[in-house]
Amino acid sequence: MRDLQRETRGPVTFWSPRPLEYIFVNQRQLAGERCADVTTIEEVLLELGSRVELVPMDAQCNDASIALYSSLDQGERLFRPHSFSNKPGVAERLEHVAKTMAVLGGMVLDDHLRLKFPCGEGHLQACRRLFLDSVKLDMNDPIEPRPLSVDDRKTGDTILVHSNGSGEYTLSKESNEVDERNRLGVATLGLVKLGELEKCSGSENRIRFTCGVPHDELLALLLTRALDVRSAAREIDALASRGVLSAPSAQSV
Ligand SMILES: [Zn+2]
Numbered sequence: 001m002r003d004l005q006r007e008t009r010g011p012v013t014f015w016s017p018r019p020l021e022y023i024f025v026n027q028r029q030l031a032g033e034r035c036a037d038v039t040t041i042e043e044v045l046l047e048l049g050s051r052v053e054l055v056p057m058d059a060q061c062n063d064a065s066i067a068l069y070s071s072l073d074q075g076e077r078l079f080r081p082h083s084f085s086n087k088p089g090v091a092e093r094l095e096h097v098a099k100t101m102a103v104l105g106g107m108v109l110d111d112h113l114r115l116k117f118p119c120g121e122g123h124l125q126a127c128r129r130l131f132l133d134s135v136k137l138d139m140n141d142p143i144e145p146r147p148l149s150v151d152d153r154k155t156g157d158t159i160l161v162h163s164n165g166s167g168e169y170t171l172s173k174e175s176n177e178v179d180e181r182n183r184l185g186v187a188t189l190g191l192v193k194l195g196e197l198e199k200c201s202g203s204e205n206r207i208r209f210t211c212g213v214p215h216d217e218l219l220a221l222l223l224t225r226a227l228d229v230r231s232a233a234r235e236i237d238a239l240a241s242r243g244v245l246s247a248p249s250a251q252s253v
Helices: 017-025 027-033 041-048 090-105 124-136 183-195 216-226 229-243
Strands: 006-009 012-015 050-058 064-073 076-082 149-151 158-165 168-173 206-208
Touching: 041 064, 050 124, 064 090, 064 124, 076 090, 076 124, 090 124, 090 216, 124 183, 124 216, 149 216, 158 183, 158 216, 168 183, 183 206, 183 216, 183 229, 216 229
Parallel strands: none
Antiparallel strands: 006 012, 050 064, 064 076, 149 158, 158 168, 168 206
């Protein structure tokens, strides 16, 4: 306990990564020894919320495990990348992941690495995808929002997405050729599944976020995967199964 250090950021007190891992190993014993002014592990977990996604081994951070946590704050859904690892570079890595999520997903980021969508809703499936892609992005690459278009390798055509406002989008093809393979339909369905969007009635290729708020950056990110939803789903399944091998402390939240 004597070696433990803590840092205070605003109203919430956090343990630095190394002591946190130590606390998890001995959390029952330490919980009993805690002083009145010490932030308990329960309080830390309460602040973090529930774990909604996990990268068990981050190759860009000495194979540390990094997770995305989610909590509710006054009706708004907050997300925060966090790690209980004491490996070097973790703090910088978490900051990079959070910034990447903010840019690629059009999220609002605060000083505590908490993120939220402008609408305040969770868009959980989309946010999990955003987290995974943000961790995957090469740290040497620039962080730039994706375009609202994607090249279809199977047809050589380009699929475009137009924002109609109020969270509604229309998909179209760049060329005027007949869409024999229904690639627009595939992309539309892909977006519906990946982002939990809903199809608009009266049009095959019109979709909307149910919150009624535009999320252009987020939609553009999902679009890169929309033509290959199966492999995206496989990747999530693989990560989930590997997550079983993560630290017991991480599994309980
Ligand atoms: Zn929204």
